[in-house]
Amino acid sequence: MFHEIKRPFLLSTPNWSNLGALLSAGIQGVNQIDPNIETVLHIENFDDPAGVEWWVDSALNAGVQFDVLGLSAYEEFQGPASAWRSTMQRLASRYPQLSFAIVEFNPRGRLLADIVREIPGGRGLGTFFWEPTESGYWGNAIFSQQGNSYYANSSDFAVYDQIVEDYGLRILQ
Template structure:
């Protein structure tokens, strides 16, 4: 990795030690759900029910075998062009949701978007407040934002177990500075990633850090990204992949790609976004990866009834949710 004049350089020597998850660790298989929309839905009047009985969403998910929750966080969703004028998915709302995750006794994955709104392979806009920041100043903003969020969560006793440094960063993030698609800005990109990891590890070195790509079935692209980042000295704990058949190929493509990655690299793997159908097939693929490298999978927004989901328009469970209890039983579900 090329030397950088980071404003937070004194912590550099301890921040980037890679604490790789042991593939032989007897931790439970992650049966996860991203439910970041829940607060907004509840504010709109949605109440959750299972077989006609009203219950808390976390109770329903646990009853059906889920053991982890994923939440996204934006820098300032109230900003011009931001995600939500009500501030959903900001720090305060995330603190509220984190308390519910902790009370439920579930694992917690926090997804830093490093934007005021959605970040994905085609959109990685810098937060409005960071628009004029570049180089070391932008790295410091990433570091400080990450550390602020992690500190607030730790102080209320709800530290995440795992964090994503960016969301679907296949083409980079914090564009244009950290864009790697059709550019040669890999040093800048890796410096920004390292800033996020430093902000995480300074608060809690035990928290696992994830790089999240959107190439579930694309082996050549996955390998090219990982080879480049690792050659530059970048280290992280877990590899996340999105898998949606429309963009990422067949189940066979997913299986072949993840199996190859599991053999080539030391990082364990999570399918951190997927949707129905093929729930069982996707989870079985991850669980069956070589050397125990498959840690689990997260269904994306199963409560959002307008798309493929596990809940109906009034917050009621649908039959599609039943497969999760079956998986938990067969996989040998344990608590976090």
């Protein structure tokens, strides 16, 4: 699997001071534009809590100051989905200063929305569906193309309508 190829590189990054300096410089550039912008660091190894902790601890030890930890969630790469809730609870407990988001997923929208919503203190910021207009090994599109236009597949949006209802959210018009 693809993530197995990347993991040895990720866990053997020998020079966190350089990576930390690059990440910090990018965050500093964002803060110069607007210090209220929250910064997100996104990593993919949601299936490996110890690997996530190693990476976040390395970033923090290198002086990287960020606000949100973004994670990918695909069963093919970060599965099984049955482990995601406990992984998120573990990370939220270990890093109370961070907020969290699933910044890439397809499918499993309801499960991931519930997991993120359960993070204490409102630190779960949301989920982001990956590639809503294309189907692939990662999952199915939720929009269909006709000519130069895309149309929402209503059956695919039913889960999100249910989330709005179950969470007591309101849709802004």
